[in-house]
Amino acid sequence: MEAVAKCRPSVLVTNDDGIDAHGLRALVRVLVDTDLYDIRVCAPHSEMSASSHSIVWPRPIGVSQVEMEGATAYAVKGTPVDCASLGFSNALFSGPPDLVISGINKGCNCGYHILYSGTVAGAREAFLRGVPSLSISYDWVEGKSSVDGYKIGAQACIPIINKLLTDIRNGTYHQGSFLNINLPTEILQHKGYKVTKQGKYTVIVGWKGVGPTTQGGKNSSTTNMNVDSETRETKSVPSMAQEVFFTREARGYEACKEEGTDYAALQEGYITVTPLVALSNAETGACAYYKDWMLHAVPAAL
Secondary structure (H helix, E strand, O other): OOOHHHOOOOEEEEOOOOOHHHHHHHHHHHHHHHHHOEEEEEEEEOOOOOOOOOOOOOOOOEEEEOOOOOOOEEEEEEHHHHHHHHHOOOOOOOOOEEEEEEEEEEOOOOOOHHHOOHHHHHHHHHHOOOEEEEEEEEEOOOOOOOHHHHHHHHHHHHHHHHHHHHHHHHHHOOOEEEEEEEEEEOOHHHEEEEEEEEOEEEEEEEEEEEEEEEOEEEHHOOOOOOOOOOOOOOOOOOOOOOOOOOEEEEEEEEOOOOEEEEHHHOOOOOOOOEEEOOOOOOOOOHHHHHHHHHHHHHHHOO
């Protein structure tokens, strides 16, 4: 049995919603049930949404092993990037995984919103280090979605995961990108799979004044690991001579309806599969434009 286990491809699972999140637990359960992979888990010990590609530096971070049936799992007091980096180093596991999967995130990650996503960052960190990866997000809508959608979505991703691992084994894996998958709200009635490009979808954010919050005797602004703190809206903003508090709130979104983009196809009911790279290059023509522009800006220096 030991020899069989060693032949199995190893899959590292991380996320930004935390190690107890329904999306991660459903994904791990589905992967374990296939009985095809060696499953490793390295995820934040609490929610770290919208942490983008941040890392904890230079202070040490705590790691503790947790029980997760069918997997070897660790909870990390760090960001998704910290978790991915630890997971494919030799610090916790013997050798890097064959594939890193980040998710399943609660909420879609499309367009410009990808820049803020800790879920996508976990997969991006693996890509930067030469480890094959993908991120998975579920377009959760309150009142329509349920936790069962995570399991259905994970099962829908198994053919993609199997194909990636086959390509990795055969040496045909496309190393120039990683995949960002988004699952539609009505995942049970999805229209199929569609390869898309990153669009310009973005959330419109506003700010409102709130009263100071405390948790365990400390102000909640002193740590990025607190979750589920409640805030109360204030009717007036106090004098700026004293510290005041503001919180972000989503006030809508700007959607790109361009044909072939991730968010547009997702809203049509498709499972979108979007190849990404570490950073997007400037639009075609920008370099030529600025070469001419520089002649007028600093002609003596050229």
